[in-house]
Amino acid sequence: MKKTNVIALALSLISICCSLFCLMSLRGMKSEPQENLTTQYVMYVGTNDKDTYKPEHSAEEAREIVDQVCLKYFEGYTLQDATGAWMDENKQITHEYTLVCYFDGADQDTVHKAADELIEKLNQNTILIERDDFSAEYYSGKK
Numbered sequence: 774m775k776k777t778n779v780i781a782l783a784l785s786l787i788s789i790c791c792s793l794f795c796l797m798s799l800r801g802m803k804s805e806p807q808e809n810l811t812t813q814y815v816m817y818v819g820t821n822d823k824d825t826y827k828p829e830h831s832a833e834e835a836r837e838i839v840d841q842v843c844l845k846y847f848e849g850y851t852l853q854d855a856t857g858a859w860m861d862e863n864k865q866i867t868h869e870y871t872l873v874c875y876f877d878g879a880d881q882d883t884v885h886k887a888a889d890e891l892i893e894k895l896n897q898n899t900i901l902i903e904r905d906d907f908s909a910e911y912y913s914g915k916k
Contacts, residue, residue: 811909814876814884817901818891819857821869826861829896832870838894839872846887851875877909 820835821828830838836852843850857871876884881904888900 809908809910810906811878812880813905813907813909814879814881815903815905816874816876816884816888816891817855817857817903818872818874818895819869819897819900820871820895821867822896823898824896826865826867828870835870835872835895839874839891842887842890842894843874843876845890846883847876847879849877 818835818839820830820832828835832854839852843852851874853873853875855871855873856868858866858868860866884902888902891897892900
């Protein structure tokens with residue numbers, strides 16, 4: 774019995790090692806060249822006031838505020854309209870107009886400075902910030 778248990782344990786350890794080796798090998802495989810790696814930040818900027826839970830700015834005013842802040846901190850950006858929803862501490866569901874801002878090649882400190890200004894100007898509790906490293910190319914056609 775002891776010999777069988779030892780063999781089973783050894784086979785299990787070998788299987789785990791093989792699985793880890795395969796996973797590490799797959800992580801090392803790249804489907805595209807990595808020389809064009811850049812960082813993209815995405816900010817989700819809600820527009821309902823944190824105190825009233827209601828919009829204090831029209832959609833146009835909120836877009837103008839976000840536009841001014843983004844142009845102050847970034848060379849370029851993409852802005853999309855969205856609708857977000859969340860549940861407050863009283864279990865009340867609130868829907869709000871949300872602006873989604875994309876920044877390629879930005880740095881975290883600059884993104885945080887822009888978010889700080891937007892939090893103040895739009896009276897927000899928080900702004901969701903996502904970060905992703907990916908390969909990007911600005912393609913201008915065949916030459």
